[in-house]
Structure formats: C-alpha cells, structure tokens
Amino acid sequence: MITKTSPEVGGMGHSLKRKEDLRFIQGRGNYVDDVHLPGMVHGQLVRSPYAHARLKSINTEKAKKLPGVLAVITGEDLAKANLAWMPTLFFDKQMVLATGKVLFQSQEVAFVVAEDRYTAADAAELVEVEYEELPVLVDPHKSLEPGAPVLREDREQKDNHIFHWEVGDRQATDKVFQNAAVTANVHAFFQRCHPAPLETCGCVADFNSATGRLTVHLTSQAPHAHRTLFAIVGGIPENNIRVISPDIGGGFGNKVPIYPGYVCAVVASLTLGRPVKWIETRSENLQSTGFARDYHMTAELAASREGKIQGLRVKTLADHGAFNAAAQPTKFPAGLFSICTGAYDYPTAFCEVDGVYTNKAPGGIAYRCSFRVTEAAYLIERAVDVLAQELKIDPAELRRKNFIPKAKFPYKSPLGWSYDSGDYESAMKLALEKVGYAELRKEQAEKRKKGELMGIGISSFVEIVGAGPSHTFDIAGIKMFDSCEIRIHPTGKGICRMGTKSQGQGHETTYAQIVAQELGIPAADITVEEGDTDTAPYGLGTYASRSTPVSGAATAMAARKIREKAKKIAAHLLECSADDLEWETGKFFVKGAPSKAKTIQEIAFAAYTNHPQGMEAGLEAVDYYDPPNLTFPFGTYICVVDIDTGTGEVKVRRFVAVDDCGNVINPMIVDGQIHGGLTEGLAIAFMQEIAYDENGNVQGGSFQDYLLPTAVETPHWETDKTCTPSPHHPLGAKGVGESPNVGSPAAFVNAVVDALAHLGVKHVDMPIAPWKVWSILKEKGVVS
Amino acid sequence: MAKKELIRVRVNGRDREAEVEPRLLLVHFIREVLALTGTHVGCDTSHCGACTVVLNGKTVKSCTAFAVQADGGELLTVEGLMKDGKLHPLQEGFKEEHGLQCGFCTPGMLMSSYALLETNGHPSEEEIRWGISGNLCRCTGYQNIVKAVQYAAGKAQGATR
Numbered sequence: 001m002i003t004k005t006s007p008e009v010g011g012m013g014h015s016l017k018r019k020e021d022l023r024f025i026q027g028r029g030n031y032v033d034d035v036h037l038p039g040m041v042h043g044q045l046v047r048s049p050y051a052h053a054r055l056k057s058i059n060t061e062k063a064k065k066l067p068g069v070l071a072v073i074t075g076e077d078l079a080k081a082n083l084a085w086m087p088t089l090f091f092d093k094q095m096v097l098a099t100g101k102v103l104f105q106s107q108e109v110a111f112v113v114a115e116d117r118y119t120a121a122d123a124a125e126l127v128e129v130e131y132e133e134l135p136v137l138v139d140p141h142k143s144l145e146p147g148a149p150v151l152r153e154d155r156e157q158k159d160n161h162i163f164h165w166e167v168g169d170r171q172a173t174d175k176v177f178q179n180a181a182v183t184a185n186v187h188a189f190f191q192r193c194h195p196a197p198l199e200t201c202g203c204v205a206d207f208n209s210a211t212g213r214l215t216v217h218l219t220s221q222a223p224h225a226h227r228t229l230f231a232i233v234g235g236i237p238e239n240n241i242r243v244i245s246p247d248i249g250g251g252f253g254n255k256v257p258i259y260p261g262y263v264c265a266v267v268a269s270l271t272l273g274r275p276v277k278w279i280e281t282r283s284e285n286l287q288s289t290g291f292a293r294d295y296h297m298t299a300e301l302a303a304s305r306e307g308k309i310q311g312l313r314v315k316t317l318a319d320h321g322a323f324n325a326a327a328q329p330t331k332f333p334a335g336l337f338s339i340c341t342g343a344y345d346y347p348t349a350f351c352e353v354d355g356v357y358t359n360k361a362p363g364g365i366a367y368r369c370s371f372r373v374t375e376a377a378y379l380i381e382r383a384v385d386v387l388a389q390e391l392k393i394d395p396a397e398l399r400r401k402n403f404i405p406k407a408k409f410p411y412k413s414p415l416g417w418s419y420d421s422g423d424y425e426s427a428m429k430l431a432l433e434k435v436g437y438a439e440l441r442k443e444q445a446e447k448r449k450k451g452e453l454m455g456i457g458i459s460s461f462v463e464i465v466g467a468g469p470s471h472t473f474d475i476a477g478i479k480m481f482d483s484c485e486i487r488i489h490p491t492g493k494g495i496c497r498m499g500t501k502s503q504g505q506g507h508e509t510t511y512a513q514i515v516a517q518e519l520g521i522p523a524a525d526i527t528v529e530e531g532d533t534d535t536a537p538y539g540l541g542t543y544a545s546r547s548t549p550v551s552g553a554a555t556a557m558a559a560r561k562i563r564e565k566a567k568k569i570a571a572h573l574l575e576c577s578a579d580d581l582e583w584e585t586g587k588f589f590v591k592g593a594p595s596k597a598k599t600i601q602e603i604a605f606a607a608y609t610n611h612p613q614g615m616e617a618g619l620e621a622v623d624y625y626d627p628p629n630l631t632f633p634f635g636t637y638i639c640v641v642d643i644d645t646g647t648g649e650v651k652v653r654r655f656v657a658v659d660d661c662g663n664v665i666n667p668m669i670v671d672g673q674i675h676g677g678l679t680e681g682l683a684i685a686f687m688q689e690i691a692y693d694e695n696g697n698v699q700g701g702s703f704q705d706y707l708l709p710t711a712v713e714t715p716h717w718e719t720d721k722t723c724t725p726s727p728h729h730p731l732g733a734k735g736v737g738e739s740p741n742v743g744s745p746a747a748f749v750n751a752v753v754d755a756l757a758h759l760g761v762k763h764v765d766m767p768i769a770p771w772k773v774w775s776i777l778k779e780k781g782v783v784s
Numbered sequence: 785m786a787k788k789e790l791i792r793v794r795v796n797g798r799d800r801e802a803e804v805e806p807r808l809l810l811v812h813f814i815r816e817v818l819a820l821t822g823t824h825v826g827c828d829t830s831h832c833g834a835c836t837v838v839l840n841g842k843t844v845k846s847c848t849a850f851a852v853q854a855d856g857g858e859l860l861t862v863e864g865l866m867k868d869g870k871l872h873p874l875q876e877g878f879k880e881e882h883g884l885q886c887g888f889c890t891p892g893m894l895m896s897s898y899a900l901l902e903t904n905g906h907p908s909e910e911e912i913r914w915g916i917s918g919n920l921c922r923c924t925g926y927q928n929i930v931k932a933v934q935y936a937a938g939k940a941q942g943a944t945r
Contacts (some may be wrong), residue, residue: 017879024887025875027822027862031888034821118807198826198834198888198922249824249888250922282827504886504923672882675925703831703920711913711926 002517002663002732005585010524011517012731015668019528020508029247033279035204035217041070043265043278044120046110046127047288048102051138051359051696052151055101055109056130063112063126068119070272072127073111073264075099085154086233086263089256089476090333092162092324093154094362096260101134103151103322104361105696106287111264113276136359136696140296140319143356151322151357162324162355165333168415173350176311180302184387189765190375190745191689192294192319192360194286194706195367197503199249201289202279203262205269213240214269218262220245220531221255221501222541225478227533229258234266245531251503252680253365256327256543257290287701290327291360291690292367294319295375299340299383307393309344309402312414314351314379323362324355327543328371329473329480335371338415339464342380343424343634344402349414359696368680368741370465370544377461381746382763385458389757394441395750396432399460400425410727417464419632423660423724428460431636431658434720440640448758451782453643454653455755460636461743465735466549470626475540481626482550483537484558486515488619490608492601493525496558499539500551501531505737506669507547511555513665514731518559519566520586520600537622545633545735548665549726554625556730561621565607569619570598572612631726631734635659637678637747643755645782648774650686650752652715657744662725662734670736674719677740683709684741685748689767756780791855795820796864804851810844811835813851814861822862822891826920833919836892837861843899843918862891865898873936874898883932885923893919897933906937 005011023029060072075097078084085093098109110127114120135149142148143160150158177183204217214236220226223245231238248255265278280289296317302310318334320326328335334353341349366372384402388395403424404411411419440456447454470479483499496511512526530536539551563583570588571578574596581588589597598606607619640654657674664670687707691699700706725732745766752768753761759780764772777783788803795818802817814823814837823846826834830848837846838860865872874897877883884890893916900907900915907915912933913926921929 018882020887021879021884024884024890025862025871025878025894026866027820027891029822029887031821031824033815033825036816036819117812118805196922198832198886198920199824200826248886249826250886252922282829282832506885668882672885672924672928675927676885676923677925679925680922702829703827704829708832708920708922710917710920711930712917714913714926717925717927 003585005517005520009516009520009522009585010513012513012663012665014513014666016509016513016523016666018506018509019512020506031199031247031249032202032204032217032219035246037204037206037275040204040275040277041113041115041272042117042120043268043276044112044124045108045261045264045284046112046124046129048098048105048107048109050102050131050133051105052134052136053102053131054134055098056132058110059128060110062128063123066119066123066126068115069112069123070115071113071268073097073267078267083263083267086258088323088325090324090326090328094323094325096263104359105698106284106361108260111268113268113272138358138360138692138694138696140317140356140358143358151359160357162320162357163333164352164354166352167338168350169348170350173311173313173348176348177300177302177313180310181305182303182391183300184383184390185298185300186383186386186763188297188379188382188763190293190295190297190378191766193292193367193684193688194690195252195254195292196286196706196708197250197252197254200280200282200285201255201259203265204275204277205265206275207269207273209273213242214266215242215244216266217244217246219248219255221251221503221543223501223531223533224499224538225475225540226258228478229476230266243533245501248501248503252368253292253543254290255503256365257325259289282703283701286690286706287698288361290325290365291363292365292369293375294364297375297379299379301383301387303387307391307398307401309346311346312341312349314340316353318353318355319358319360320355320364321358321360321362325362327365329467329475330477331472332371335366336464337372337376339373339417339462340376340380341413341415342377343404343460343462345404345408347414351415360692366544368677368738370463370738373463374742374745377742378746381459381461382749385750385753386762389762395458396428396437399428399458418629420629420726420728421724422462422632422634423722424460424634427634427658427660427722428636430720430722431638431656434658434718435638435640435654435656453645453755455641455751455753457639457747457749457751457754458636459743459747459750461634461746463633463739463742464630465545465633465738466627466631467544467546468550468627469629478540480540481624482539482546482554483622483624484551484554485537485622486558486562486620488562488604490605492521492604494521495527495529496555497536498528498530498551499537500542500547502542505542505547506666510665510669514552514555515559518556519563545738548733549631549729549735550625550627552733553627553730554623557625558621558623561623562619565619566600566603568615569603569606569611573598573606628728631662631729633661633734633736633739635739635743637743639747639751641751641755643773645777648770648777650768650773652682654718655715656718657740658720658722659736659739660722660724661736661739662723662729663732665733671719673737674740675717677738678717678744679709679714680741681744682714682748683707685745685766685768687767789852791852793854794858796861806850806852808851809847810849810851810854811846814846820861820863824888824891826888831920833892833896834889836895836919838895838899843896862894865894873939874932877932877935881928881931881935883924883929889919889921893921893929901937901940905940
C-alpha cells in the first residue's frame, strides 16, 4: 500500500500540474533547432530519387563552387575514414552515404555543408548524381522467391532473408490443431507506419578542435547509448563526447536509432572545426527514418466447441526494408512479439517470424510500443474475435471464458513469459458496464433490422514493458538497467538526474513526485534533469514504456538509500539509537515520543553542517536498477462505431478505455498519455500507412498523404482504471505510455468487423479508409 | 543571392526591421533573424500548424509565407502572449488542464486558440475543435486542449461579468 502524502508534498497519486509546462507555454523550450552556436553552419542531405539503382557517378563540382558552400561529403569520402557504413542496432550495417548503389528511395547520397540553410539547400540541388536503375522489390513475399534480385550484395548470404526466429513447442501445438474441434484463423497485415513526432530528427554537432571535445545536441531518446555508439563507431574517446538531448518534440520510438544525418554532421564538424546543424524536413523524416510494424501475420486458434482455447499458432513475415535497423534487445529479433498469447490461458503455442529485405526505408522500430507488442496484441485480439464469430459466441463471453484467472499469477505463458500480476476480468467488467454493453447489443440488433451498420469492438490487451532484466535484455550489448542520482542540498531542496529522457511524458514532474513520496520533500523542491551525458548517470533511455518501471524504481531505491543515511543523521541529532526511530512522511521521530523529531530538511542541513564524526558528509545517492522481471500492464478497450452506408465512412461514436498500470504516480499525466496513445491508435486504424508503389516510390511522404488526425476526427475518450500493482516494482507501478497504442487498434478494427460481421466479413486490414469499407459494402450488395 | 529587401514589422508590440532575402520564409525571419524560437517548424507544408502566428489579426502558417509579406504588418507570436508578467488565460489553461505534453505544437495551438477567442469568445466544443483543426498534436489527443481553451474562455467571461 502506498500512503498518500499531502497535496503540498505531492507524492504518488496526486495530479500535480507539470513543472515543464511553464517554459513551453511561453515559447521558451529548447528544442534542437533552437540551438544556435557561434560560427554554426548548416548541413543538407542529397537523397536518392530511386528505390534501387547503381550509383554511376557523383559530381560535386558545381555545388562546391556555389558561394557559401563549405563542403560536400560523399560515400567515397566517408569510406576513406571507414565511415561509409555504420552498424545498426540489430546485427546489421547501414550505409551512411551510399557507395556502389542505393537501396531505397530517399537514401542518403551526399551531405552538403554551407553557411546558411538556404545555401545548403541550393547546393544540394547542384550535386549531380548519375544512377542506373535496378529491379525493385517492395513485396517481402517476392523478396523470398527464388531468382529474386539480391538486394544486399555486401552480405555473404546471397538472398534477401535476414533471420528466422521461433519460440514455443511446434510439435505439441501442431498436435493440438490436429485434434481441435474448432480452428479459426486470420491473416492480418499490420501496415508500415511512421511515428511522425511533430518535431523531426536533427542535431547540432560541435567539435572543438582546441579541446578535442565533441558536443552533439541530438534528438535522442537514449543519449548515453548514443554517446557510447559514437565512441565505438567514430573512434572518439568517450570522455571527449558529450551528448545533450535537449527538449524533445515527441519521440514515439523514432528517436531511438542513430541516423546517417547525425553521422554526417559529426564528420562535417570534425572536418570544418565548426558547429554543424542538420535538421530533417518532414518528408525526409517520413521517407527515411525508423518506420514501425510492416508485419504480415497469420494467427490460428484451436478451441473446443464451447470456446475454450487450446492453442495458438502464429507465422509472420517481417519487412525490414533495406537494412535491419530494428531497435530492439539483441536476443529478440522479433522483439517481444511472443507476448502474442495475450490475456488468455491455454497450454500450447508456437510462433515463428522471418525477416526479409526490401527496397524500402530501414527499420523497424517500436512506435509507441515495447518492441513488437503492438503487433502481438493486435493479432491475438483480432484472432479471438474471429474465433468468437466462428463459434457464434459473444466476444466478451469468449474472452471471459479464456482469461488467465486472477489466482494464477504470477503466470507462466506458453511462450515463456512470467506475467507479474493481472485481473483481466475486472478490467473488462468495468469497461462493459461503463459502455453499457448489453444495451448496445440490443441497439445493434434493432439497427441491423433497419439496415443500419453499427459495431462494438473489444480489445483485452496485455503489454510487456520495462526491459531489463539485464540478464535477458540488452541494446547493442549494453544491459538494460536504468538509473537515478539524487542530491539533496543543505537547505533541503534537491536535484534528480536520470538515465532516461522525456519526450513529453512529464518526467520533470513524475520523478519529483517519487522523491516526494519517498522522502517527504515537496515535489516542487526537486529539480529533475535529463539528457546531458556529462551530468546524468548512465542509462538506456526512454522507450518501450521503461521510464517508470526501471528509472522510476531507481528513483525510489536511491531515495531509500538517502533515507537510510538520513536516519543515522537523525539519530545523531536526537541523541538516540537509529533503531528507536520511526519514519513518517518527511520526518523521523522517536518511537513513543512523536514530538522528538527531525524533519528531512533539518537532517539535510545537518548532513553538511553537523554530521556524525566518521560519516561522509552530504546527502546523495545513486541507484542503477536492474528489474527482476518486466511489468505487464493490461486493460480492456471498447469501441462503438457507426458506418455510413452511403460513403463507407466509419464514425467512432464512443471509446471506453479501462487501463490497469498498477499504482499511478500522476493520474492527470496517465490520462493524458492514454488520450494521446488512443489518438495515435485511431490514426493507425483508419488513416496511416507508409505505402510504396511498385517502383518503390513512397506514397506517404508528407502530411498530405500520411494523415494525422485533427481535433475534428478525434473522438472524446472515456477513461477509467483498475489497479493491480506490480508485485516486484518498488512502487507497484507498471508503465503506461504505450498501452493505448498497443491495445486500441484491435478495438477499432474489431468494431468495424463487428458492424459488418452479419454480411460475412471476417477481417479488414488497416488503415480502414472509407473507400475500403465502401468497396466491401458494394461487394456485399449493401450499396449499389 | 537576390537583392535584400528592407522590411519593417511590429512584432509583439515592438518595431523591428531587417534586410532579408525575398525568399526568406516568415518562420525563419521570426526564428533566426528575430531569435524568437517559440514558433516551430513541424512539416514545412502548412499541414501541422506548429508555425502558426497571428499576422494583422489573422492566423498565418509562417512556414508558408515570406517574410516580405509581413512588411508593414503587426505580428503576434507566442512570446507576445504574456502581459505585465502575467500568463495569458490561454497559457494558464494549457497548464491547468494538461493541454500539452512535448510542447512542440503548443505555441501554434496557443496562437490559433487566441485567434479563435478573439472572434468567438464563447465557442462550443465543436467550434473549438474546428478552430484548432489546422494544428496537429501528436501527444494529447486534443481532449485537454479543448478543455484548456474552455478554461480561457470561461476566465474571460468571468472577467467581463
């Protein structure tokens, strides 16, 4: 149980207003493009118009002659420094600037540096590149066909297959399917999406030739890991690299990888001895940086006639584009996709994934998702609905029948995960009540008689977030722990420095609340600083909903270390034994004599002015937290849609989201995270796809074609919570930022399919644009 | 490089002038010449609205306007919203109602909301949603932005009572 502090202290459970807001609402944030350094110059990438082409020649003469141009760097130049290629985060390498050939449209071919950004853009136009077009592969199935052109000639392996990964018991699962009374299957394509944070990626690389130090202001979700990779790849001593991740205008996974533009800016700064700024345009961001998903999935469920699920079989083709630039833990080529058994209790499952190359931008990163968890949750929640349809059982009832019972936690899943805690039935029950499920089903039946289309979609998702533990999880070899350092100043105020990096999640407020909870120092008195590798303790950064599960835990543990020391100082001040002291928020007092007490502020002052002889001065602690397990947030989302039979337009009438992320630090911020994630889920379900034509031309390369919902399309979200604390997290918290994006796509699609189910529709692939629904209605004879 | 043009603009109540290339975008004039970096670039194509400013009383997406077009005009950016050291009710509303997360769209949102409330002091939820429909936000799902604008409208109403 978490004891709630007073609102003035502002510990856990208080909807504290955010500290970071003051600068943002005044236009005083400091995003990377706001960084302006003396002598700074600007970089611009030249990109390939072709998806697959041999590079015949690059002529940079005209560009170099333009007044104001300082340098034009090509792949050949980088090759001399052994930097034409760089390692990806997943056992592959990627071209920084193309040599030999290009493998996707918008691939980086040359880097122009000029005194100002307009001149750099002009000069980029003057770089003459001669290409010879090669056959293009955009369909991953075709990549695997015999005789398909080999895209990656640099590899020893002369085909387009990257990896095969499988988990589970194939034989036992096959046997279950052979004997099953009922099987159901769904082929679901989770389309290629892009996180599209509102701020694009960019950097200012600043090499100081006098000191030999390189400072990189970088849109980075993982500044420490990036520093280490710059050191290893660039050969610069790590103590001479400082990565500063300033205010980040949204990340959603897009700002985890290292991109060629960063490397080029660093090289240019090293060469010119001047700060070099490189900022992507929106089109560059959508066309070349980390995409997500692109999973061609098949799921089969075996079940009894009564609807008891007996096994799951999953087969997936993963399109990674030109380079496997997936950003996930190294033991998991398909991330945590094996959470695909979901919220349900059955003995057997088998899952296999094959990764392939195509002529598309490299990736796939986790878009607001803990490494392929979104794909997994979508697949199982779609499959369960298909099974319900097949068995003519209500989808809520089928879920209830198969939920892992509350008493079975910790639960060992058939694909090897140990779910920490859960109460799936309670979350679904609350969602069903809130939405008025029974009445909605009656309304639907009435409407169907009149030829009106209405659907109700349920998604009871389970997430797996908060990687480590470090024995299983690492990124590029770096173990997935995370950190917090707390310093309490003599006057009782303090600063927390973190291994993570907020991109809008409100860390400056929530970590302060954890310190407030643990030490009783008001959250207002705690400054939280992140993103500067010179000052923050080492950490792996913020993605995969790991800030609260890992760094949040580190914050609690560091605070507890401080409390231990504070207790000794209090005993010294009160002239008693530490064993005689008891803690209540913000002070130690002598057992049985509550008036004999020292506040944490008094103790902090004494730590610098009157500490016991033989004790180190100061009141500081650092903690590197290695979680014993991941946390498993869950929830039930219910979506109600109405479909316009004339236009095929789907209107989301209601959306109820019941989340369970364990104990909550700041309810206001959690609700905000849910609203935002649901809106991203809505976009994925109905609007977004980075599609390619047969020549490999990007079809979603600007906000004209890659749609973000506006306030008008976005419905009013109804949120609620159940609370099942994590048994192993020091605060019982679980992490929440990604749940709405993970859980909602299935709810939207299930609602649309439910509206069309009586017409014999079993599945509709995302994005469900009106034309797609209208085509189905036409095919089914609903519209003429 | 084309001949530079002298432009004069009243920015947040102060007269500013500069010689600019005719092709200089208004947003770069604001961010780089005037060093007012609150106005952001999110898409370069006038879809996202992060660059929204108020020019002569109307919202303009400054990434798709030239600085020379603002010559002789009156410009309000997010930096001009505070008066006498006090937050504008909209700024207050965004903070109170958790109307922002990463903060990148916020200046543009504030300027569009400002222009909306100037013409319609008591907008309905639907009017607010349409009023900010030229501004994209990736973080909030708009729900709390709507509340923030309602907060400011309510406050203005209270003040005139």
